[in-house]
Amino acid sequence: MKIETAEQGAPGRVTEDRIRVLPNAVVVLDGVTSRTRPPDRNGGWYASKLADELAELITDTDPLADVLTRAITNLVEEHDLVPGDSPAATASIVRWTEETVDALVLCDTPIVAFGQSTRVLEDTRLEDLRPDPDILRWKNKPGGYWVAEADPAAGNQALTTWRRDETKSVIALTDGVSCGVSEYELFTWEDLNQLPLGEVLDRIREAECGDSEHRRWPRYKTHDDQAIARITFSA
Numbered sequence: 001m002k003i004e005t006a007e008q009g010a011p012g013r014v015t016e017d018r019i020r021v022l023p024n025a026v027v028v029l030d031g032v033t034s035r036t037r038p039p040d041r042n043g044g045w046y047a048s049k050l051a052d053e054l055a056e057l058i059t060d061t062d063p064l065a066d067v068l069t070r071a072i073t074n075l076v077e078e079h080d081l082v083p084g085d086s087p088a089a090t091a092s093i094v095r096w097t098e099e100t101v102d103a104l105v106l107c108d109t110p111i112v113a114f115g116q117s118t119r120v121l122e123d124t125r126l127e128d129l130r131p132d133p134d135i136l137r138w139k140n141k142p143g144g145y146w147v148a149e150a151d152p153a154a155g156n157q158a159l160t161t162w163r164r165d166e167t168k169s170v171i172a173l174t175d176g177v178s179c180g181v182s183e184y185e186l187f188t189w190e191d192l193n194q195l196p197l198g199e200v201l202d203r204i205r206e207a208e209c210g211d212s213e214h215r216r217w218p219r220y221k222t223h224d225d226q227a228i229a230r231i232t233f234s235a
Contacts, residue, residue, distance in 0.1 A: 002232040006197035010176075010223035011205075016044035017174050017227035018089075020051040025058050025095040026229045027051055030109055030174040032088040032147060041079075046087035049075055050148055054093065064093050064104040069155030072148050081150035083140065088149035092172040094231060101167045101233075104159040107147045108175040112189045115166045120189065123158045169193055169232040176224030180204045183217055193230070201226045 003026065009015030016031030029051055031043025053071035058064075068091065075081060090107035103111045103121050110122035123146075138144025146154040171192055180186045180200065184207050192200060208223050 004197055004230045004232075005228070006201055007225070007227040008201055009225050010221075013225075014044065015225040015227070016042060016047060017176070017225040018044070018047040018051050019227050019229050020055055021229070022055055022058060024060060024097070025093060026172060026231055027054050027058075028092045028109055028172040028174060028227055028229055029148075030090040030107075030176075030225065030227070032090065032149075041087050043087045043089060046075075046148075047089040049079070050089055050091070058093070058095060060095075060097050064095060064102055064159055065155050067155075068093070068104060068106070068148065069152045072150070072155055073152045076150050076152070083150040086150045088139075088147040090174070091148050094170050094172050094229075096164060096231070096233070099164055101162045101164050101170060102159070103162070103170070103172075106154060106158065107145060108178070109172065110178050111170060111172045112192070113162050113167050114169045114171075114190070114193050115162075118189050119162065121158060121160050164233065168234050169230060171228060171230045173228040174224070174226065176226040177201065177204065177228045179217075179219075179224070180207075183219075192228070197228055197230060200228065 003021055005019045007017055018029040020027040029047040031047035033043040053074050057067045057071055090109040092109040092111050093104040095102045105111055105121050105123045107123050113119045140146050140151045140154055148154055186207055211217055212222055
């Protein structure tokens with residue numbers, strides 16, 4: 001098995017994305033800063049704390065949704081987090097055993113598995129609501145989108161299981177990287193399974209710098225934090 005990672009913050013800022021490599025799992029988180037957060041609790045703080053909790057809780061057998069729910073519950077109780085007034089994080093978790101590869105996706109941090117075919121696990125609810133100028137009113141509500149924040153119910157979201165012997169590799173990535181496929185069309189998913197990860201990040205940055213006025217790719221900020229992990233099970 002081979003595990004590769006690459007990450008960098010948007011120019012001029014410290015990244016709020018987090019990657020945590022465990023003996024049987026990889027966790028990729030994209031921190032989201034609350035507009036009314038305390039100054040010492042930004043999205044990076046929350047993502048770090050959530051990664052710590054997940055590292056303690058992930059086993060070979062417990063359902064990933066239950067693990068994420070417990071992790072969020074622990075953060076709420078330990079740090080007095082308030083729904084709607086706390087930092088948050090999108091999340092993807094890849095866990096493997098000898099027989100299976102389990103995947104969980106919460107919000108726009110997709111997971112892609114490669115084998116005889118390419119299988120994409122993604123949660124598009126946030127993207128579907130992007131046209132709403134007051135998108136935050138839909139956070140962690142039925143009919144809206146879900147992120148890890150201060151509501152443990154967010155843990156019961158998109159997940160699946162693949163057979164290990166049918167899965168050669170898996171990538172998990174934040175939206176600062178997946179945009180290179182889904183929005184900019186610089187790569188295919190298969191490209192991200194083959195290219196050096198640092199090259200992927202650099203090519204996305206180069207494309208964004210060439211569209212600093214957001215005309216080719218309309219978006220609310222020029223650059224985002226970037227994080228990607230690639231797990232290769234067989235050559």
